[in-house]
Amino acid sequence: MIMSPETPAGDIVTAPPVYELSHVGKTYARNRVIALQDVSFTLRKGSFSSVIGSSGCGKSTLLKIMAGLIPPSTGRVVLQHKPVTGTRRDIGMMFQQATLFPWHTTIENIVLPIKIRDGRAAGQKAKFKARELLEIVGLKGFEDVYPNELSGGMAQRASICRMLITEPAVLLLDEPFSALDELSRDMMNMELQRICSTQNATAFLVTHSIQEAVILSDHVYVMAPRPGRLAEIVTIDLPRPRTLDMMTTPQFGAQVDYIRGLLDKGADL
Ligand SMILES: Nc1ncnc2c1ncn2[C@@H]1O[C@H](COP(=O)(O)OP(=O)(O)OP(=O)(O)O)[C@@H](O)[C@H]1O
Ligand SMILES: [Mg+2]
Numbered sequence: 001m002i003m004s005p006e007t008p009a010g011d012i013v014t015a016p017p018v019y020e021l022s023h024v025g026k027t028y029a030r031n032r033v034i035a036l037q038d039v040s041f042t043l044r045k046g047s048f049s050s051v052i053g054s055s056g057c058g059k060s061t062l063l064k065i066m067a068g069l070i071p072p073s074t075g076r077v078v079l080q081h082k083p084v085t086g087t088r089r090d091i092g093m094m095f096q097q098a099t100l101f102p103w104h105t106t107i108e109n110i111v112l113p114i115k116i117r118d119g120r121a122a123g124q125k126a127k128f129k130a131r132e133l134l135e136i137v138g139l140k141g142f143e144d145v146y147p148n149e150l151s152g153g154m155a156q157r158a159s160i161c162r163m164l165i166t167e168p169a170v171l172l173l174d175e176p177f178s179a180l181d182e183l184s185r186d187m188m189n190m191e192l193q194r195i196c197s198t199q200n201a202t203a204f205l206v207t208h209s210i211q212e213a214v215i216l217s218d219h220v221y222v223m224a225p226r227p228g229r230l231a232e233i234v235t236i237d238l239p240r241p242r243t244l245d246m247m248t249t250p251q252f253g254a255q256v257d258y259i260r261g262l263l264d265k266g267a268d269l
Helices: 009-014 059-067 106-118 120-125 127-136 152-164 182-199 210-216 244-248 250-268
Strands: 017-028 033-044 048-052 074-079 091-094 170-174 202-206 219-224 229-235
Touching (some): 017 059, 017 202, 048 059, 059 074, 059 170, 091 152, 152 182, 182 210, 202 210, 229 250
């Protein structure tokens, strides 16, 4: 289903499922910590979801399981009808710190996933697309510089291009912009929204910011700690496309207050 920019959040209910998690749990063997308990949900094509919860409630653990980086102790994760048993080409991931290789230029970093997957010639060919992506994120002219010449925000934008070059169906984002100042972060979030809606990508974002979760998401997954579990899925019914000035509206404020209330209740959830 191609979503028009004006598609209301409710319409994604009819989109096909992309991720299906059933009764996912994780106990780390080393310390017997129950990081996740009985987490079940479905993410639909083209939806944007955020997960929020106190430090240590299992957000990164959940993302790593969804990415196939670590196995769950219980339950099942299915992506595009196939069980997730390891890392996959249809998954794009991005972490808090940009992980560009300092000895490669920006454009070489971006085409690296293609080069590794399909060989040197394919990597060379992918430079055309890499240039397009760099232009989209405002990095035209920085193709041939090394990462130490980029600011934190620029490096994260280059990381977005590297994530997108393989055209993943799903984007898993673990606090990707938390190292940025507030202004750059707001701009990156709007950029992320635009990229996701253009590509009809399904996104799942870990964040500590309630505002960020509400302005970007169709659904906010609120987690509770000890043991880490899903407390509530809050539907955000603000119209799309979202704009930064929506953050001053009463509807936005009400959604933020509601989620803050859930988080304040914390372990009682
Ligand atoms: N590799 C590991 N081995 C053992 N325990 C771990 C491991 N990774 C995480 N944990 C434990 O699992 C729990 C959940 O950790 P996780 O990193 O998923 O939390 P988080 O919600 O992402 O926290 P934060 O908001 O601080 O990033 C914590 O109690 C943590 O100590
Ligand atoms: Mg984390």
